Amino acid sequence: MSDIVWHQHSIDQQSRAEQKGQNPILLWFTGLSGSGKSTLAGALERALFDAGFHTYLLDGDNVRHGLCKDLGFSSEDRDENLRRVGEVAKLMVDAGLVVLSAFISPTREERERVRALFEAGQFIEVHVSTPIEVCEARDPKGLYSKARAGEIKDFTGISAPYEVPTAAELTIDTSKGDLANQVRALLDYLAAIQVIDSEKLKAVV
Ligand SMILES: Nc1ncnc2c1ncn2[C@@H]1O[C@H](COP(=O)(O)OS(=O)(=O)O)[C@@H](OP(=O)(O)O)[C@H]1O
Numbered sequence: 430m431s432d433i434v435w436h437q438h439s440i441d442q443q444s445r446a447e448q449k450g451q452n453p454i455l456l457w458f459t460g461l462s463g464s465g466k467s468t469l470a471g472a473l474e475r476a477l478f479d480a481g482f483h484t485y486l487l488d489g490d491n492v493r494h495g496l497c498k499d500l501g502f503s504s505e506d507r508d509e510n511l512r513r514v515g516e517v518a519k520l521m522v523d524a525g526l527v528v529l530s531a532f533i534s535p536t537r538e539e540r541e542r543v544r545a546l547f548e549a550g551q552f553i554e555v556h557v558s559t560p561i562e563v564c565e566a567r568d569p570k571g572l573y574s575k576a577r578a579g580e581i582k583d584f585t586g587i588s589a590p591y592e593v594p595t596a597a598e599l600t601i602d603t604s605k606g607d608l609a610n611q612v613r614a615l616l617d618y619l620a621a622i623q624v625i626d627s628e629k630l631k632a633v634v
């Protein structure tokens with residue numbers, strides 16, 4: 430690696446962000462399978478997109494069909510999955526986008542490794558803290574029943590660990606309240622820390 434020298438191009442993150450009229454950030458949704466990560470991230474992206482923000486949503490299920498289709502669910506493979514996703518998200522933030530991601534990302538170390546790729550304030554961790562009993566009762570893909578029956582090994586929350594975040598910027602339990610209010614709470618937070626312009630949002634929310 431020491432023979433490879435970083436090439437500094439003339440258009441930097443700030444110029445790309447200014448062109449788009451927004452602050453690039455990564456909103457990192459973490460939580461158990463079925464906790465509501467994709468739904469929440471998708472609804473928030475819709476609100477931001479409709480308000481004119483330039484966004485992109487990276488979703489675990491989708492990324493595992495392409496970029497990470499060679500990876501499974503051992504702890505080594507999850508580490509590599511999240512390493513790749515972190516690097517891709519960094520490129521997207523560098524391109525000036527508001528990036529949202531929805532990955533279980535079960536360990537604090539993995540999440541902190543991604544956080545360390547970003548400048549302070551650019552990585553916003555959202556813990557989707559829906560209790561496992563609710564996630565298991567929802568079981569939209571039937572994965573919890575398969576895991577209980579021993580048909581899926583290393584299933585997060587059943588036979589593989591999930592380490593609860595200790596310093597997430599936001600925590601949302603989707604078993605309480607409704608989706609519209611949860612999205613509102615996220616938008617209010619983003620406006621309060623001034624990463625999004627609340628005037629821009631008024632037209633749609
Ligand atoms: N063993 C095991 N454990 C957990 N999840 C499993 C497993 N096998 C398949 N799935 C499905 O894969 C989705 C999670 O992928 P992620 O890339 O988010 O996982 S991780 O962050 O690398 O841990 C996850 O999607 P979500 O339900 O949307 O979270 C599951 O549908």
Ligand SMILES: Nc1ncnc2c1ncn2[C@@H]1O[C@H](COP(=O)(O)OP(=O)(O)O)[C@@H](O)[C@H]1O
Nearest residue numbers: 461462463464465466467468469567569603608
């Ligand atoms: N905000 C919410 N309020 C109520 N139910 C929700 C909410 N978000 C998701 N759900 C329910 O939970 C299920 C799993 O949601 P999903 O977004 O796919 O979770 P994840 O991406 O964490 O696996 C959905 O099929 C839906 O029934």
